[in-house]
Amino acid sequence: MTTIDAPRTPHTPVTKNRRVNWEKWGWLYMRASGILLVVLIFGHLFVNLFLGTGVKQVDFAFVAGKWASPFWQVWDVLMLWLALIHGGNGMRTIINDYAHGRPRQVMLGLVFAAVAILIVLGTLTLVAFDPCPTGADPSLLPSFCPASSK
Amino acid sequence: MSEVAVVEESAGVPGGPIQAFTVTLIIRRFDPEVDAEPHWQDFDVEMYPTDRVLDALHKIKWEQDGSLTFRRSCAHGICGSDAMRINGRNRLACKTLIKDLDISQPIYVEAIKGLPLEKDLIVDMEPFFESYRAIQPFLIASDKPDKERIQSVAQRAVFDDTTKCILCAACTSSCPVFWTDGQYFGPAAIVNAHRFIFDSRDEGSQVRLDILNDKEGVWRCRTTFNCSEACPRGIEVTKAISEVKAAILRGNPGLPSSDLVLTPVGA
Numbered sequence: 187m188t189t190i191d192a193p194r195t196p197h198t199p200v201t202k203n204r205r206v207n208w209e210k211w212g213w214l215y216m217r218a219s220g221i222l223l224v225v226l227i228f229g230h231l232f233v234n235l236f237l238g239t240g241v242k243q244v245d246f247a248f249v250a251g252k253w254a255s256p257f258w259q260v261w262d263v264l265m266l267w268l269a270l271i272h273g274g275n276g277m278r279t280i281i282n283d284y285a286h287g288r289p290r291q292v293m294l295g296l297v298f299a300a301v302a303i304l305i306v307l308g309t310l311t312l313v314a315f316d317p318c319p320t321g322a323d324p325s326l327l328p329s330f331c332p333a334s335s336k
Numbered sequence: 337m338s339e340v341a342v343v344e345e346s347a348g349v350p351g352g353p354i355q356a357f358t359v360t361l362i363i364r365r366f367d368p369e370v371d372a373e374p375h376w377q378d379f380d381v382e383m384y385p386t387d388r389v390l391d392a393l394h395k396i397k398w399e400q401d402g403s404l405t406f407r408r409s410c411a412h413g414i415c416g417s418d419a420m421r422i423n424g425r426n427r428l429a430c431k432t433l434i435k436d437l438d439i440s441q442p443i444y445v446e447a448i449k450g451l452p453l454e455k456d457l458i459v460d461m462e463p464f465f466e467s468y469r470a471i472q473p474f475l476i477a478s479d480k481p482d483k484e485r486i487q488s489v490a491q492r493a494v495f496d497d498t499t500k501c502i503l504c505a506a507c508t509s510s511c512p513v514f515w516t517d518g519q520y521f522g523p524a525a526i527v528n529a530h531r532f533i534f535d536s537r538d539e540g541s542q543v544r545l546d547i548l549n550d551k552e553g554v555w556r557c558r559t560t561f562n563c564s565e566a567c568p569r570g571i572e573v574t575k576a577i578s579e580v581k582a583a584i585l586r587g588n589p590g591l592p593s594s595d596l597v598l599t600p601v602g603a
Contacts, residue, residue: 207549209550209551209553209555209556210549210555210584210585212555213555213581214585279558283512283513283516283517283556283558284516
């Protein structure tokens with residue numbers, strides 16, 4: 187039979203510790219990023235899948251064209267960070283609710299690692315993306331590059 | 337002949353006397369002196385449509401098995417002693433009519449979840465009352481008025497809903513966060529904090545908001561609405577919790593200013 191710990195006995199006299207209240211800011215972040223993500227994701231889907239010739243237009247050239255514009259670079263970086271932290275924080279709260287002890291630590295570590303790696307990789311891709319790198323094998327370059335051999 | 341007519345008239349109910357029916361109750365029993373684990377036991381009882389689950393429990397205890405253990409005090413939905421899980425839902429046994437349940441199936445009765453089980457339908461309520469005490473559920477006021485503390489109708493309406501709590505623990509023990517983490521204050525404590533935070537006569541709002549702005553406070557609420565569904569008094573528990581969250585973000589309860597127009601008596 188499992189018994190649960192008693193809630194804190196006589197409540198800790200409201201200590202004025204001015205440390206960041208992560209639970210509060212996490213809760214606020216979920217609301218704010220949620221609203222932003224609705225706009226960003228549906229805007230993304232609308233532009234990619236509906237405007238122009240629709241889903242058929244999505245290929246390497248289409249993505250390269252979008253990322254040539256700082257507007258879409260910022261849009262995608264925002265979407266990447268907001269969505270990954272939003273999802274990661276959601277997983278964190280679920281793990282905190284249902285896991286205890288060592289498994290909780292391990293799972294929190296895995297979630298944090300996944301979020302961090304994806305954010306770093308994604309941001310690097312978005313910022314440093316160059317469809318026609320100089321000095322590359324011409325046969326590997328897409329056809330719209332000046333140096334392409336296709 | 338005339339005698340028969342009189343009898344029929346005095347019965348007074350269309351369709352003759354009230355029909356009794358037999359219903360099966362399956363109760364989760366646990367005797368800490370004998371059992372290692374709780375087990376289910378069934379009882380057949382004859383009941384009337386006017387009977388409640390509490391009456392069935394009484395009938396079992398008085399006529400079939402005197403060892404059945406449960407709490408009840410007023411038996412009329414005010415004291416909050418007999419909250420239990422009936423067919424998987426937290427209810428008061430004294431407010432649940434058996435005919436309103438599906439009587440073609442057995443009725444499952446067990447203790448509320450998330451609190452330490454002591455015997456049969458009785459749990460240790462102490463953790464629940466400890467978090468209730470922690471939010472300081474009493475008026476904190478520095479002034480000593482000669483007469484009553486005056487409050488307008490609008491000011492009273494703000495916290496009217498949360499004054500209805502009877503501390504039965506149906507909400508807190510229906511909360512999935514509380515089931516896995518007994519450190520969480522739970523809906524009932526937050527409801528009772530709400531009752532004073534939003535009371536214009538009280539001066540301790542800031543203290544209570546600080547207490548609930550804790551790691552185990554309102555931010556653990558996942559808005560699953562289990563508490564609102566479980567409340568036998570119909571309190572909108574989830575709404576109250578959200579109002580406390582908003583008050584913490586705002587930094588104050590944001591009470592309506594007094595709109596009282598005081599006119600001298602006899603003017």
